[in-house]
């Protein structure tokens with residue numbers, strides 16, 4: 001398993017639990033198509049002893065069960081999609097309820113990325129000691145996104161146990177804006193992680209690492225927390241309306257009756273989802289669910305923050 005990537009060197013963990021450093025074998029090719037990312041399962045040859053100054057060769061990347069992607073927003077290569085983490089089960093969207101203010105559009109974009117990746121999204125709302133989560137949570141009710149709420153009271157992180165339970169035995173990617181308390185959480189989940197909090201690395205005392213790539217940290221109860229220090233937003237231009245729709249089984253079934261090429265957006269003529277919501281087959285929640293789906297659809301199209 002790939003646990004970290006740094007300038008062409010791959011941190012690997014063998015099935016026997018030996019940390020090994022590897023590089024991509026030439027036959028694997030270059031460019032994004034043959035990218036090796038954190039979470040990938042790879043085949044290695046050569047020196048896999050893990051001894052100092054040895055280097056294994058990555059010759060194969062196993063098929064991925066999920067792939068968290070983003071596409072370049074602008075400049076050269078705009079629209080080119082890249083996988084940033086492979087084989088993760090869930091995306092923990094870490095958002096502070098205050099200080100800094102939550103950014104609902106950013107959360108929506110993370111939700112779209114998770115659904116596209118084939119990962120389960122989970123909201124992790126921090127700083128509940130500063131603001132009530134109810135109003136924010138209401139925005140996600142119709143999407144049935146699970147939510148975990150934490151706060152700091154004294155030296156203790158309240159709600160940490162529920163987070164630990166939700167992460168145990170699974171591979172979870174943590175994403176969040178600067179200052180939301182993601183590092184505080186990672187350090188509590190993985191006691192020897194030494195992630196920089198409040199701008200300073202607690203282990204080294206030096207400034208925050210400039211490394212922007214993801215790193216997989218083993219959880220004490222099994223499973224992995226994958227921290228993504230440099231990922232603050234997602235370019236989503238590679239995702240189509242039907243890719244997003246596929247994540248919603250109920251809406252997807254209804255949309256089978258849509259006209260060919262239907263955008264499913266609010267202004268789409270004869271979109272079957274409108275009739276479905278109007279009929280009330282899904283109860284009063286149907287309208288809210290459709291509205292939420294369309295909000296995500298719109299967030300996908302809008303520019304990232």
Ligand SMILES: Nc1nc2c(ncn2[C@@H]2O[C@H](COP(=O)(O)OP(=O)(O)OP(=O)(O)O)[C@@H](O)[C@H]2O)c(=O)[nH]1
Pocket residue numbers: 126127128129130150151152176177178179180181182183184185196197198199208
């Ligand atoms: N009141 C309150 N403060 C918190 C909570 N969680 C974290 N903080 C504080 O918020 C600040 C930012 O926390 P960090 O863990 O450094 O945030 P981060 O998301 O990792 O941000 P960067 O380090 O900038 O990437 C720190 O001063 C934390 O002590 C919480 O639940 N309640």
Ligand SMILES: [Zn+2]
Pocket residue numbers: 255258259262263264265268270271272273
């Ligand atoms: Zn439609």
